[in-house]
Amino acid sequence: MSENGALPLRGKVLTVDTMNANVKKVDYAVRGPIVQRAVQIEKELKEGVKKPFEEVIKANIGDAHAMGQRPITFFRQVMALCTYPQLLDDNKFPEDAKNRARRILQSCGGNSIGAYTTSQGIDCVRHDVANYIQRRDGGIPSDPDNIYLTTGASDGIVTILKLLTAGEGRTRTGVMISIPQYPLYSASIAELGAVQISYYLNEEKCWSLDISELQRALQAAREHCSPRVLCIINPGNPTGQVQSRQCIEDVIRFAAKENLFLMADEVYQDNVYAEGCEFHSFKKVLFEMGPEYSSKVELASFHSTSKCYMGECGFRGGYMEVINMDPGVKAQLTKLVSVRLCPPVPGQALMDLVVNSPQPGEPSYQTFMKERTAVLSALAEKAKLTEEILNTVPGISCNPVQGAMYSFPRITLPERAINEAKAKDQAPDMFYCMKLLEETGICLVPGSGFGQREGTYHFRMTILPPTEKLKIMLNKLKEFHQKFTQQYS
Amino acid sequence: MSENGALPLRGKVLTVDTMNANVKKVDYAVRGPIVQRAVQIEKELKEGVKKPFEEVIKANIGDAHAMGQRPITFFRQVMALCTYPQLLDDNKFPEDAKNRARRILQSCGGNSIGAYTTSQGIDCVRHDVANYIQRRDGGIPSDPDNIYLTTGASDGIVTILKLLTAGEGRTRTGVMISIPQYPLYSASIAELGAVQISYYLNEEKCWSLDISELQRALQAAREHCSPRVLCIINPGNPTGQVQSRQCIEDVIRFAAKENLFLMADEVYQDNVYAEGCEFHSFKKVLFEMGPEYSSKVELASFHSTSKCYMGECGFRGGYMEVINMDPGVKAQLTKLVSVRLCPPVPGQALMDLVVNSPQPGEPSYQTFMKERTAVLSALAEKAKLTEEILNTVPGISCNPVQGAMYSFPRITLPERAINEAKAKDQAPDMFYCMKLLEETGICLVPGSGFGQREGTYHFRMTILPPTEKLKIMLNKLKEFHQKFTQQYS
Ligand SMILES: Cc1ncc(COP(=O)(O)O)c(C=O)c1O
Ligand SMILES: Cc1ncc(COP(=O)(O)O)c(C=O)c1O
Numbered sequence: 001m002s003e004n005g006a007l008p009l010r011g012k013v014l015t016v017d018t019m020n021a022n023v024k025k026v027d028y029a030v031r032g033p034i035v036q037r038a039v040q041i042e043k044e045l046k047e048g049v050k051k052p053f054e055e056v057i058k059a060n061i062g063d064a065h066a067m068g069q070r071p072i073t074f075f076r077q078v079m080a081l082c083t084y085p086q087l088l089d090d091n092k093f094p095e096d097a098k099n100r101a102r103r104i105l106q107s108c109g110g111n112s113i114g115a116y117t118t119s120q121g122i123d124c125v126r127h128d129v130a131n132y133i134q135r136r137d138g139g140i141p142s143d144p145d146n147i148y149l150t151t152g153a154s155d156g157i158v159t160i161l162k163l164l165t166a167g168e169g170r171t172r173t174g175v176m177i178s179i180p181q182y183p184l185y186s187a188s189i190a191e192l193g194a195v196q197i198s199y200y201l202n203e204e205k206c207w208s209l210d211i212s213e214l215q216r217a218l219q220a221a222r223e224h225c226s227p228r229v230l231c232i233i234n235p236g237n238p239t240g241q242v243q244s245r246q247c248i249e250d251v252i253r254f255a256a257k258e259n260l261f262l263m264a265d266e267v268y269q270d271n272v273y274a275e276g277c278e279f280h281s282f283k284k285v286l287f288e289m290g291p292e293y294s295s296k297v298e299l300a301s302f303h304s305t306s307k308c309y310m311g312e313c314g315f316r317g318g319y320m321e322v323i324n325m326d327p328g329v330k331a332q333l334t335k336l337v338s339v340r341l342c343p344p345v346p347g348q349a350l351m352d353l354v355v356n357s358p359q360p361g362e363p364s365y366q367t368f369m370k371e372r373t374a375v376l377s378a379l380a381e382k383a384k385l386t387e388e389i390l391n392t393v394p395g396i397s398c399n400p401v402q403g404a405m406y407s408f409p410r411i412t413l414p415e416r417a418i419n420e421a422k423a424k425d426q427a428p429d430m431f432y433c434m435k436l437l438e439e440t441g442i443c444l445v446p447g448s449g450f451g452q453r454e455g456t457y458h459f460r461m462t463i464l465p466p467t468e469k470l471k472i473m474l475n476k477l478k479e480f481h482q483k484f485t486q487q488y489s
Numbered sequence: 490m491s492e493n494g495a496l497p498l499r500g501k502v503l504t505v506d507t508m509n510a511n512v513k514k515v516d517y518a519v520r521g522p523i524v525q526r527a528v529q530i531e532k533e534l535k536e537g538v539k540k541p542f543e544e545v546i547k548a549n550i551g552d553a554h555a556m557g558q559r560p561i562t563f564f565r566q567v568m569a570l571c572t573y574p575q576l577l578d579d580n581k582f583p584e585d586a587k588n589r590a591r592r593i594l595q596s597c598g599g600n601s602i603g604a605y606t607t608s609q610g611i612d613c614v615r616h617d618v619a620n621y622i623q624r625r626d627g628g629i630p631s632d633p634d635n636i637y638l639t640t641g642a643s644d645g646i647v648t649i650l651k652l653l654t655a656g657e658g659r660t661r662t663g664v665m666i667s668i669p670q671y672p673l674y675s676a677s678i679a680e681l682g683a684v685q686i687s688y689y690l691n692e693e694k695c696w697s698l699d700i701s702e703l704q705r706a707l708q709a710a711r712e713h714c715s716p717r718v719l720c721i722i723n724p725g726n727p728t729g730q731v732q733s734r735q736c737i738e739d740v741i742r743f744a745a746k747e748n749l750f751l752m753a754d755e756v757y758q759d760n761v762y763a764e765g766c767e768f769h770s771f772k773k774v775l776f777e778m779g780p781e782y783s784s785k786v787e788l789a790s791f792h793s794t795s796k797c798y799m800g801e802c803g804f805r806g807g808y809m810e811v812i813n814m815d816p817g818v819k820a821q822l823t824k825l826v827s828v829r830l831c832p833p834v835p836g837q838a839l840m841d842l843v844v845n846s847p848q849p850g851e852p853s854y855q856t857f858m859k860e861r862t863a864v865l866s867a868l869a870e871k872a873k874l875t876e877e878i879l880n881t882v883p884g885i886s887c888n889p890v891q892g893a894m895y896s897f898p899r900i901t902l903p904e905r906a907i908n909e910a911k912a913k914d915q916a917p918d919m920f921y922c923m924k925l926l927e928e929t930g931i932c933l934v935p936g937s938g939f940g941q942r943e944g945t946y947h948f949r950m951t952i953l954p955p956t957e958k959l960k961i962m963l964n965k966l967k968e969f970h971q972k973f974t975q976q977y978s
Contacts, residue, residue, distance in 0.1 A: 013653075013717050013750040013787055016817035020654050023821055028828050039607075063605045066598030080573035084565045092579075109555025114801040116552045118528075151640060151805070154829045164502075165509050187828040228502050261502040298502055312603040314834030316640070328505035332512055339517050339676040340643045344833040345803030346572075 025190040027449075028183050034433055035060055038443040053441035057473050059462045060443045062237070062405045064311025064375075067464040072310055072371050074364045075353045078104075082113050082349050096362040104349045113345040119338035121149025121319070122345075125352040129319050132355035136269075137284035146322050148333070149351060151343045152313075153267045153304035156320035158188045160263060160300045163333060164229050165192040174227035176217060176260070178209070180408060180450035180458070182237045195225035200453060203410065206399050207239035211250050218258060230260040235268040235279070235403030238450045238460040240383070242277040242402040248285045256297050264301040267318075270308035273380035274402035283323060299323040305350045307405065309375040317347030317354075379405070382463040382470055389474040393481050405464055408447065411457050411481070414488035429457040435484065440476045514679040516938075517672050523922055524549055527932040542930035546962050548951045549932045551726070551894045553800025553864075556953040561799055561860050563853045564842045567593075571602050571838050585851040593838045602834040608827035610638025610808070611834075614841040618808050621844035625758075626773035637809050637822070638840060640832045641802075642756045642793035645809035647677045649752060649789045652822060653718050654681040663716035665706060665749070667698070669897060669939035669947070671726045684714035689942060692899065695888050696730035700739045707747060719749040724757040724768070724892030727939045727949040729872070731766040731891040737774045745786050753790040756807075759797035762869035763891035772812060788812040794839045796894065798864040806836030806843075868894070871952040871959055878963040882970050894953055897936065900946050900970070903977035918946040924973065929965045 016024070035058075042056050058066065065071065074097060081087050081101035088098055107124040109115030120126065126144040133142035150156035165173045174195040177185045181198075189196045199217040201207045214230070221227050232251060234243045243251075255262045264282035272279050282301055287294045305317035322330065342348075357372075358364040383401035390398040390409050398409035413428050421431035429446035436442050447458025465473060505513070527545050534540060547555065554560065563586060570576050570590035577587055596613040598604030609615065615633040622631035639645035654662045663684040666674045670687075678685045688706040690696045703719070710716045721740060723732045732740075744751045753771035761768050771790055776783040794806035811819065831837075846861075847853040872890035879887040879898050887898035902917050910920035918935035925931050936947025954962060 012813070012815045012818075013748055014818050015815050016821065018655060018717075019652050019818055019821060023652060023825050026825060026828060028824060061605065063598060064603075065601035066604040068599050071601060071603050076573045080569045080576065083572055084569035087569065090581075108803070109552060110557050112554035112560060112803070114553075114560050114799075114803045115555040116550065116795075116802040151833070152830065158829070163508050163512060166507060184828060191825075191828070228507075259502055306605075310603075313605040313830070314597070314601070314603045316831075316833040324501070326501045326504045329501075329503050329508055332505065332508060335517060336512050336515060336680075339515060339673060339680070340647070341641065341802070342805075344640070344805040344836060346835045347833060 022191050022193045026187045027190070028187050032445075032449060034430070034437060034443060034445060037434065038437060041437070041441070051441065052439055056437075056441045056443055057465060057469065058443045059465060059473065060445045060460075062307060062462055062464065063313050064307075064405075064464055065313065067462070068466050069311050069375060069464070070371075071312065072368065074358055074368045075310060075312070075350060077364075078353055079346060079350060083346070085111070094363040096358055096364050100353060100356070104352060108345065113349060115345070117342045117345055117348065119340075119342050120334060121147070121343060122348050122352075125149060125348050126319075128352050128356040129321075133281075133283065133321060137281055137287070140284055140287045142283075142321060146325070148320050148322070148337065149343045149348050150302075150318040150320055151347065152306060152316040153265065153302040153318040153320075154184055155316075155343070156300070156302050156318055157184060157263065157265065159333070159337065160320065160322075161188050161192060161194065161229070163329065163336070164261060165194045167226055170224060171226045173229065174221045174225035176214070176221075176227060176230045178231070178233060178236070180238050180447065180452055180460075181231075182233055182265070183449060185231055186451070195221070197221040197225070197227055198451060201236070201239055201241070203399065203453070203456075206402070207236060207241035207408070209243065209247055209251065211254055214251070214254055227258070228261055229263060230255050231263045231265065232282070233265040234282075235271055237268065237404050238406045238408045238445075240399070240401040240404045240406050240408060242272050242274065242279065245278075245280045245285060248280055248282060249289060252282065252286055252289060252293060252297060256293055262297060262299045264299060266301050267304040267307045268404040269303065270376065271379065271405060272403040273383045274400055277402045279403070283321065286323070296324060298325060300325075305347060305354055308354075309372045310350075310354060311375075312350055315347040315350045316344050317349075317351040318343075319351055378467065379463060382465075382467060383407075385467070385470065386461070386463050386474065389471070389478065393478045395485055396481060401463060405462050406460050407463065408450070408458050408460050411459065412485075413457050414485060417484070417488035420488070429459060432457070432484065433459055436477070436480055440480050442473055442477060442480075511680050511682045515676045516679070517676050521934075521938060523919070523926060523932060523934060526923065527926060530926070530930070540930065541928055545926075545930045545932055546954060546958065547932045548954060548962065549934045549949075551796060551951055551953065552802055553796075553894075553953055554802070556951070557955050558800050558864060558953070559860075560801065561857065563847055563857045564799060564801070564839060566853075567842055568835060568839060572835070574600070583852040585847055585853050589842060589845070593841060597834065602838060604834070606831045606834055606837065608829075608831050609823060610636070610832060611837050611841075614638060614837050615808075617841050617845045618810075622770075622772065622810060626770055626776070629773055629776045631772075631810060635811050635814070637811070637826065638832045638837050639791075639807040639809055640836065641795060641805040642754065642791040642807040642809075643673055644805075644832070645789070645791050645807055646673060646752065646754065648822070648826065649809065649811075650677050650681060650683065650718070652818065652825070653750060654683045656715055659713060660715045662718065663710045663714035665703070665710075665716060665719045667720070667722060667725070669727050669936065669941055669949075670720075671722055671754070672938060674720055675940070684710070686710040686714070686716055687940065690725070690728055690730070692888065692942070692945070695891070696725060696728035696897070698732065698736055698740065700743055703740070703743055716747070717750055718752060719744050720752045720754065721771070722754040723771075724760055726757065726893050727895045727897045727934075729888070729890040729893045729895050729897060731761050731763065731768065734767075734769045734774060737769055737771060738778060741771070741775055741778060741782060741786060745782055751786060751788045753788060755790050756793040756796045757893040758792065759865065760868065760894060761892040762872045763889055766891045768892070772810065775812070785813060787814060789814075794836060794843055797843075798861045799839075799843060800864075801839055804836040804839045805833050806838075806840040807832075808840055867956065868952060871954075871956060872896075874956070874959065875950070875952050875963065878960070878967065882967045884974055885970060890952060894951050895949050896952060897939070897947050897949050900948065901974075902946050903974055906973070906977035909977070918948060921946070921973065922948055925966070925969055929969050931962055931966060931969075
């Protein structure tokens with residue numbers, strides 16, 4: 001206080017000028033201005049404001065339950081039993097669900113999912129994850145000590161990027177990410193002050209990855225930073241491609257040759273639809289390439305409860321497996337994750353069920369398989385439908401949606417629309433998506449939020465709405481695109 | 490590859506030498522070497538290794554359920570209903586539980602807690618939190634727009650520290666934290682590369698906070714960094730003190746005068762036991778000091794589902810309220826939290842129940858109150874017991890445990906023990922706690938993990954074990970301390 005007892009005049013301690021500069025550089029399109037406007041429009045609709053549509057259709061985010069997908073019964077039964085163990089006496093619940101719940105509870109402190117767990121995650125869950133990986137990868141061993149449970153895959157990805165970020169100026173860590181990319185990557189790189197190295201996927205070849213493009217991007221980056229990490233999303237978000245075994249082998253060879261730590265984001269591992277496509281885990285391919293690679297290349301791979309057939313995003317469950325990680329670094333990793341105590345235990349339990357689902361002979365097996373298959377076949381059907389309808393629209397061209405949950409079609413925008421957008425200081429595809437939202441209620445994310453080749457325009461649209469709604473949406477979109485093209489031609 | 494096709498010899502990409510240097514500086518004692526050894530000993534006991542004790546008693550972490558506390562029935566009923574909504578038809582569940590569940594589900598996408606929520610947290614939960622704060626603070630308004638739901642309080646605390654960290658060298662953000670402190674603070678400061686400014690609590694006056702000590706610490710820090718944040722934990726961890734209203738007023742005045750952003754960690758707000766002590770929220774005191782303060786001082790306060798009477802640590806629920814935050818910074822905060830999509834939805838739902846618990850007239854009210862009161866009175870009793878028994882031991886002196894869940898007694902260690910520890914490159918109280926663990930199975934955290942005045946030694950012990958076990962533990966400890974003192978005298 002000043003002499004006369006009044007507080008000195010002062011501004012805020014924390015302002016946009018004085019805050020963490022890296023945070024300011026973060027962008028996150030999936031929840032950007034389009035989505036904020038969509039939320040507003042929903043409120044307006046509720047308040048009775050008249051619009052040319054009755055509801056907002058959110059095809060902007062890979063959130064299956066929000067689009068009406070039902071949870072897998074078995075998973076929710078076990079979760080309810082874990083939450084309120086009195087239900088273990090209720091004969092409405094099948095025995096296999098009760099057994100899973102008992103096993104999880106026994107490995108919790110005080111037999112409660114309300115206790116903190118070890119920071120790496122519940123022991124028995126990590127064992128189950130390791131067994132799952134081993135089965136999935138045709139017997140290649142997985143060590144529970146290499147498994148870390150996480151708060152969604154997001155958490156694991158950020159944690160590994162954090163460990164890898166070091167150096168200053170030209171020695172600063174460079175992180176190679178695909179363009180288009182899932183914006184968690186660019187956002188985390190910005191937040192950590194690492195250097196983003198963009199490599200472009202090949203739209204002409206179904207969004208596949210060319211090693212020559214990796215090489216180009218790496219070469220260029222070596223001029224100004226120290227490239228140390230190569231991130232791959234397979235199946236791809238936002239592009240929906242599924243990598244061939246050959247491509248994965250080439251990527252691993254490239255990482256080995258160029259001394260890069262590999263991060264494989266495999267959260268869509270069950271979401272493969274196109275004929276001739278198959279999911280190959282980086283871990284499996286790495287080990288099949290022989291000890292020259294499997295004993296050397298450092299790899300972290302990520303999975304989540306949020307995608308695949310379960311779509312349990314809200315539980316924030318996930319795991320990562322680290323391969324060939326230096327033991328000293330692993331100790332640091334374990335220490336680092338312990339600061340936040342532990343991942344959410346309901347998410348850990350749910351991850352356990354995903355990797356330890358009902359087996360033939362168990363009472364819940366048939367229902368489980370029926371539910372799982374229904375979700376995955378509907379997605380496959382919707383993937384095909386989306387591609388087909390979009391490709392009937394002049395000015396829209398869409399690669400096959402081989403996997404994941406998204407189409408990322410290219411749109412041709414009239415020169416006048418591009419100029420009008422630029423005059424408004426908007427990306428042209430943002431201008432397009434904003435108009436689409438205002439006129440039809442369809443909420444998409446513009447391609448500029450994921451990155452794209454200069455002068456090309458796209459949007460990302462999930463294939464998650466129920467088939468009938470998806471059809472309506474695609475046809476509305478078709479109509480809109482034609483009108484838009486006319487209007488600006 | 491080299492010319493002949495063999496991979497070049499190379500080391501790992503990520504080593505302790507090349508990793509993020511800030512991460513290496515992180516320390517987190519609550520899950521440090523003592524706890525790792527305790528886990529090992531538990532395994533040894535299971536394998537039949539003979540020890541001078543039958544079980545490890547973990548008094549190292551504030552994890553109520555792990556120590557046998559039962560969850561609040563109502564909370565778990567609602568959570569089970571939210572998880573498996575088929576139970577809404579089950580007449581074993583009371584109507585008020587069903588109503589809470591229905592309300593939460595209605596505000597989830599697709600009526601499922603498996604959907605992502607908005608990044609700031611479910612709207613209706615944030616409203617309930619604001620109402621709770623308003624009731625708690627005698628009607629001082631709280632705005633749901635200022636509430637952010639978090640993944641435990643840990644998440645909120647790290648996020649705010651992240652926003653505040655900026656500058657380089659002498660302009661680098663300095664963060665004032667109490668010593669002893671909860672090590673989340675020092676760990677996050679290290680990870681962010683901010684500067685820790687230690688102010689010492691006054692052990693002689695019941696671990697209270699002296700403004701003169703704040704002033705001393707601030708003055709000294711201004712020589713080498715830019716102090717911008719003052720962190721307070723009230724009720725205190727590890728020290729168990731409860732701040733007086735006067736003290737809080739003085740702290741706020743100090744923050745206003747010195748241009749500091751206030752962070753008030755109030756996760757123990759229901760854990761107040763000592764006569765004459767009462768919880769005062771920083772928010773309330775700030776607003777009662779009049780507009781000169783309430784319109785200016787920037788404050789973030791934190792709460793959690795992990796402590797108080799519920800002890801639901803595993804759900805990772807929490808919230809923060811930000812007051813007088815610059816609107817531009819708030820927009821940045823909202824963007825930042827959106828990168829990780831949303832806090833765990835079960836944790837959000839549980840947070841809702843904590844702030845919107847059964848009311849008089851509702852069917853679950855009586856049971857709820859009975860359970861809540863039972864937990865809090867048992868804690869009060871154990872707080873008293875702990876202080877009393879510890880103070881009967883020559884060489885141990887313990888301040889009253891006014892609140893929270895811990896005692897932090899001072900221990901006198903014989904010169905020879907100190908020397909032996911130093912020869913082993915161990916902190917003397919680590920040496921003491923390690924011996925205690927090996928000989929009695931009691932797992933505590935040494936004072937050095939929280940910080941303490943040079944030349945003093947302490948340990949932190951939770952008051953959470955069931956009363957009978959706590960008594961046994963305290964008596965074992967007494968015996969051990971006497972033996973230890975004799976042995977090294
Ligand atoms: C490729 C990819 N990785 C990671 C995530 C993060 O998912 P979560 O944190 O919910 O597991 C997503 C979510 O959409 C994704 O698409
Ligand atoms: C003072 C204090 N703050 C914050 C936390 C973090 O708790 P959580 O992240 O479980 O909410 C704790 C946990 O012990 C604590 O003692």
